[in-house]
Amino acid sequence: MTAPQDLYELGDAPELGSVPRQMYASLIRRERYGQPVDAFRTEVVDVPPVRRGQVLVKVMAAGVNYNNVWAALGQPLDVIGARQKAGATEDFHIGGSDLSGVVWAVGEGVSGVRLGDEVVVLACRWDESAEDIRLGGDPAASVSQRVWGYEENYGSFAQFAVVDDYMCHPKPARLSWASAACYMATAATAYRQLFGWDPHTVRPGDPVLVWGGAGGLGSIAIQLVRHVGGIPVAVVSSPERGEFCMRLGAKGWIDRREFDHWGRMPDTTDEAAMSRWLSGARAFGRRFWEVLGERRNPRIVLEHSGADTIPTSIYLCDNAGMVVICGGTTGYNGDVDLRFLWMRQKRLQGSHVASAREAREVTRLIDQGIIDPCLSRTFPFDEIGLAHQLIHDNRHPAGNMAVLVNAAE
């Protein structure tokens, strides 16, 4: 094997198994925290070491997710500061929680993947020796669980990324590098939300309310619900997004701009304000029945919008149904009128990322062409900041976005 150069241009690389000393990466630094378009900048850094159980992946394309909007803003978590407190020495963040690429180097004790394998990655990392996992717990819910490319450094916005072997899954062969890179974080998360919380899994005939139906999570969720015979109803903020949801299989869509009861609930002792809020929530519920074509409430509500919508989600959810939440885009105060929760025996369930099994299963559905990863737009490497700014401003195209790293198309 010939000795590699120190650094290669994007798209160029040494022979398989040979690793350069440095790489191009799109970095966030603490002094650049703020608007995503300004927070990311391409710099040259050392390629990270590959430890036991890890592989180095040559990144062909990377997926764009909401989490690195938060990383760029430095809120609600200063990801660099948090890692430094835990002992890390790097003063930068390389984000990116989705990739498609080629296994370029393999550490000791790696199993399940080999040099040259084409892979996609689930961004859920855990410590396989953690006591809760050894005692049979779900690794995705382990105290050791972290999101790679957000909480953990050396994500996919770089020429090379380091991941643990169990995070890798075979890249669906029929997909381009960009399509393969765009889906895992949203698809696996939506899959766990809809099928991971027994007995509240989607059954044939179940109405399911999907917030942000044209978003990353929503576009996959609509298809998953339809695939098992459920009835997805999407919430969106424009007719164009509504039509997009219809093409994916939604029964119908609701334009949330027609309602104004969003935000935190009034105090339950304030009767006038409560009655105004209830009439807004009831009107939204009537619209749901209209779109569904029958007077049934959603058995499952797929939540991620958070503070603005959670009171309505809990109100509207069917008796003994479930609101399953994986994010809080509009804020973290989830107001619950507890009477709806206990009297109608509803479940409010937190859900985060996914297990390796869930990632593999949703990847199989994508590989079989049953679920479309919904690649909407592909950006060049130097527009990573722009892609995140569009998400931040809710001006991004419907579906999931990707960035070309080493791939030309």
Ligand SMILES: NC(=O)c1ccc[n+]([C@@H]2O[C@H](COP(=O)([O-])OP(=O)(O)OC[C@H]3O[C@@H](n4cnc5c(N)ncnc54)[C@H](OP(=O)(O)O)[C@@H]3O)[C@@H](O)[C@H]2O)c1
């Ligand atoms: N925990 C996890 O594992 C995990 C995984 C993936 C994502 N997430 C989180 O989930 C959230 C959504 O992610 P995503 O990838 O689907 O993002 P996305 O592609 O931006 O979609 C989110 C959708 O939310 C809708 N929305 C925006 N403001 C809203 C409001 N005030 N009320 C209701 N809906 C609103 C928008 O649709 P309309 O404007 O058309 O309504 C938007 O399309 C983010 O906060 C993300 O961090 C968590």
